[in-house]
Amino acid sequence: MGMLIINDKLNRIEPYIVDKTEYSVKLDANESFLNFPQSLKEELMDALMKVLYNRYPDPESEQLCRLYGQYCGVDSKYILAGNGSDEIIQTLMNGFLNCGDAVLTLKPDFSMYKFYASLLGAYVYEYDLDENLTFDLEDFIRVALDEEVKIIIFSTPNNPTGAVVSREHIIKIVEETDALVVVDEAYFEFHGETVVDLITKYENLAVLRTCSKAMGLAAARVGFIIAGESIIRNFKKVKAPYNVNSLSQATASVMLRHPEIIKDNIKQIVKERDYLYQELCKLQQNDSFKVYPTCANFIYIKTERAKELNEALKKQGIAIRCFGESLRINAGSREENLRLIETLSCALKDLK
Numbered sequence: 001m002g003m004l005i006i007n008d009k010l011n012r013i014e015p016y017i018v019d020k021t022e023y024s025v026k027l028d029a030n031e032s033f034l035n036f037p038q039s040l041k042e043e044l045m046d047a048l049m050k051v052l053y054n055r056y057p058d059p060e061s062e063q064l065c066r067l068y069g070q071y072c073g074v075d076s077k078y079i080l081a082g083n084g085s086d087e088i089i090q091t092l093m094n095g096f097l098n099c100g101d102a103v104l105t106l107k108p109d110f111s112m113y114k115f116y117a118s119l120l121g122a123y124v125y126e127y128d129l130d131e132n133l134t135f136d137l138e139d140f141i142r143v144a145l146d147e148e149v150k151i152i153i154f155s156t157p158n159n160p161t162g163a164v165v166s167r168e169h170i171i172k173i174v175e176e177t178d179a180l181v182v183v184d185e186a187y188f189e190f191h192g193e194t195v196v197d198l199i200t201k202y203e204n205l206a207v208l209r210t211c212s213k214a215m216g217l218a219a220a221r222v223g224f225i226i227a228g229e230s231i232i233r234n235f236k237k238v239k240a241p242y243n244v245n246s247l248s249q250a251t252a253s254v255m256l257r258h259p260e261i262i263k264d265n266i267k268q269i270v271k272e273r274d275y276l277y278q279e280l281c282k283l284q285q286n287d288s289f290k291v292y293p294t295c296a297n298f299i300y301i302k303t304e305r306a307k308e309l310n311e312a313l314k315k316q317g318i319a320i321r322c323f324g325e326s327l328r329i330n331a332g333s334r335e336e337n338l339r340l341i342e343t344l345s346c347a348l349k350d351l352k
């Protein structure tokens with residue numbers, strides 16, 4: 001006795017490894033390069049001093065959801081907050097999936113969809129994107145129907161490709177299936193197109209948003225689900241009661257009271273993203289280093305030399321993401337982007 005037996009499920013899981021090396025240029029996690037605005041630090045301190053540290057947080061994050069509602073133009077009764085949209089993805093699956101159910105997503109897409117679904121014993125169908133990072137809509141819907149998929153989940157703009165699924169495509173998917181369709185708009189701000197206006201029209205549509213990317217609040221862990229009455233009511237049944245801590249609610253609320261600052265930050269990020277894209281395109285070499293257009297704050301590159309290039313950058317203290325034969329690099333400050341371009345350009349020459 002006293003022996004711990006690890007079950008097969010746990011034995012099969014590969015841990016999510018975060019590279020904790022200190023890099024001087026970090027362009028691997030799609031974070032914002034802009035820290036909390038200096039001009040709001042006093043307001044932030046005030047808000048944090050008012051927190052009732054001896055009390056549990058507001059379980060429904062009411063003030064935060066009201067402010068987010070103003071930000072995204074939706075009544076706050078259709079919004080709930082989570083400990084990052086990551087937690088929301090897991091809660092959705094906990095509630096809306098049974099063991100053995102099927103989930104449909106894209107490949108590549110955000111790895112957490114498959115991770116949380118598999119943890120529940122769900123089967124995950126990953127629909128391959130083609131060379132142009134698009135997919136056959138009719139065939140995608142056919143898979144959803146044939147496999148009796150319960151949840152369809154994808155990001156748009158897509159992480160890691162930066163490509164988008166059009167509004168028309170999303171409407172078709174929602175109308176032609178009875179699956180819960182989860183549209184992850186984590187990078188919405190860099191593109192500007194949304195389907196949040198459709199959540200009261202379609203009861204099987206849910207939209208996810210986050211404060212981690214455009215708002216530069218990755219440290220606070222705040223995300224949102226925006227959906228019709230039925231999804232929200234059922235989501236509440238399964239969510240952890242005090243899932244967003246009071247400090248995070250206060251911090252994100254301060255930011256959301258200043259949409260003009262958020263807007264300006266997005267402008268700066270998009271400007272750097274465009275600069276980085278233009279410079280990366282200059283390094284393009286036919287099919288051996290292919291740079292894709294993007295609607296997010298990062299750029300996707302296909303290259304057989306992905307591993308070597310990633311290693312070369314690492315050695316110079318620059319972190320990017322490498323997946324097999326592709327790379328994902330998020331926009332940094334101008335200084336960071338210049339260092340990336342210079343180092344990458346040297347690495348490409350060395351590999352020739």
Ligand SMILES: *Cc1c(COP(=O)(O)O)cnc(C)c1O
Pocket residue numbers: 030083084085086087110155159184186209210211212213218221222223
């Ligand atoms: C970064 C990211 C998230 C995670 O957001 P959090 O709110 O920080 O948990 C969700 N979805 C996609 C597609 C992302 O890239």
